[in-house]
Amino acid sequence: MSQPPEDAPSIADALARRAGYYAEAGQHGRAEQQLRRALALAPDDPLLHHRLSMALSYQDRDEEAEYEARETLRLLPDSAGARMHLARLLMDRGAHVEAELALVEALRLEPELSHAWLVYGLLMFKTGHLAKAEQLLRRSLALDPEDATAHAYLGLVLADAKRVGDARAMGAAGVALDPGDAGGHALLGRSLLLSGRPWAARAALREALRLDPSNDVWQAWHRDADRACRAIYWPMYAFNLLIDRLPGKEWAVWGGMLALIYGLRAAGVDPALVSRITLGWLAFVIYSWLARPLVDRWIRLLPAP
Numbered sequence: 001m002s003q004p005p006e007d008a009p010s011i012a013d014a015l016a017r018r019a020g021y022y023a024e025a026g027q028h029g030r031a032e033q034q035l036r037r038a039l040a041l042a043p044d045d046p047l048l049h050h051r052l053s054m055a056l057s058y059q060d061r062d063e064e065a066e067y068e069a070r071e072t073l074r075l076l077p078d079s080a081g082a083r084m085h086l087a088r089l090l091m092d093r094g095a096h097v098e099a100e101l102a103l104v105e106a107l108r109l110e111p112e113l114s115h116a117w118l119v120y121g122l123l124m125f126k127t128g129h130l131a132k133a134e135q136l137l138r139r140s141l142a143l144d145p146e147d148a149t150a151h152a153y154l155g156l157v158l159a160d161a162k163r164v165g166d167a168r169a170m171g172a173a174g175v176a177l178d179p180g181d182a183g184g185h186a187l188l189g190r191s192l193l194l195s196g197r198p199w200a201a202r203a204a205l206r207e208a209l210r211l212d213p214s215n216d217v218w219q220a221w222h223r224d225a226d227r228a229c230r231a232i233y234w235p236m237y238a239f240n241l242l243i244d245r246l247p248g249k250e251w252a253v254w255g256g257m258l259a260l261i262y263g264l265r266a267a268g269v270d271p272a273l274v275s276r277i278t279l280g281w282l283a284f285v286i287y288s289w290l291a292r293p294l295v296d297r298w299i300r301l302l303p304a305p
Contacts, residue, residue, distance in 0.1 A: 012042040028058040046076035046268075050085065056254075057089060065089055080110035084119055096127055114143035118150050125153070130161045149179035150186035156194075162244075164195035182211035186218045189225060196241055198228035225296045235284075236291040241243065255283050 019034035036053040042048060053068035069086040076082060083106035090099035103120045106113060121136035137154040141147060155171030171188035178184055191205030200227040208218050228237040261281075266272045 003188075008261045009042060012048070016048060016051070019055070023055060023058075025052075025153055029056045031055045031221060032059070038039075044075055044235075046072045046079065046082070049075065050082055051078075053085065053089075055209060057085075060266070062089055062092055074226040078109055080106040080113050083109070084113065084116045087116075087119055087123070091123055091126065094125060097280065100121055112143055114140045114150070116144065118147065118153070121157070122153060125160070127158050133157045134161070145176055148174045148181055148184050152184045153226075154169060155191040156187050159191035159194040162195075167195050168197070180211065181207045182215070182218075183278075184208075185211065186215070186221065190221050191217075192242075193221065193228065195223050198225050198237065201225040202229055223299075226299055227292075230295050230298055232298060233291055233295040236288060239284075 015038035016033045019031040021177055022028070022031035022034065030053040032052060035048055035055060039045070039048050039052065049068045049072040053072060054067045055067060056062075056065035065200060066086065066089045067084060069089055072082040073081065073086065076095035083102045087099040087102040089107065090096075090102060094205050094209060100120070101122060102124065103116055106207055107120070108114045111117070117136050117140035121133045121140060124130075124136060126132035134154065134157050140150045141154065144150065147161065151174030155167045155169075155174060159167035161167075168191065171184075171191040174184045175181075175188050185204045189201045189208060192198075192201035192204060202222065205222040205225055209215070209222060212218070227233045261274060263280055264277070265271075
C-alpha cells in the first residue's frame, strides 16, 4: 500500500483552501471534489469531514451529508457546531427527537452558541410548539441581537401565533439588518401574508425571488400572496384568515352554521329568511370550491405587474 507523501498535510490544506473558494462561489460540487482529495491525504481531519458534509447538504445529498457529520463527531465528539449541523440534517428528514437530543447536547457543550438556539427554535416551530419556539428564538436574539435570520423566523412564529403587529415589526427588523438577505424578505413576506397584508407580502416575496429566483418554496408563497391580491379571491383569503384563528378551524364554522340554521328553525324564524341564509351559505361553499381554479386562471391571463 502506498504511503501518503511527507508533505500531505500542506497539500491537504491547499486543497481545503481551494474548496473554500469554490464553496464561496456556490460551486459545491467542485468544493466536494477538493475536499475528497484532501481527505484522501488526511482521513482523520474532523474539519474536512465537516466541510464535506456541508458541501453535500448544499447539493441535497442529505444521506451522505449525515454520514460525514457523524464522522466529524466520531473524530471530534465535543464539537457543538458539528452537533448543530447534524441536528439540521436530522430535522430535514423528520427525525425530530434525535435532532432535539443533538441540539440539547450542543447547547450543553456551548451554551452561548446563538445559532444553536436558533435551530432549536426552528425545530419547535416545525413541530408546532409556538410558545417554546418563541422562547428559544428570543434567547438566540439575546445572545446575538444583530442576527437578521433570527428576527425573520421570530416574525414568522409570531405571525403563526396571530400576533400581527409584533410579527410585522420583527420581520421588518430582520430585513433592515440585512437588506440583501433573500431569506429575510421571504420570511417577512410570509409573515405579512399570514397577518392580512397580501400586497406588502407580494412585494417582499417578489424581492426575495429577485435575489434568489430558484427557491421553490418562496415561489409557492409568492403565488399564495398573488392570489390574495386578486378581488375574486379576497373573500376566500379573509375566510381563511378567520378560520385559522378559530379552534377547530373550518369544522367550527360548519358546526356553527348548522347550529345557526337549526336554531333559527327551532325558534320559529321566518322560513323564507332561513332559506335565504341557507342558500347564501351553500353559495359560499360552492364559491370556496371554485375560487382557487378561478383565480389561478385569472393570474395566467393577467399576471401581476
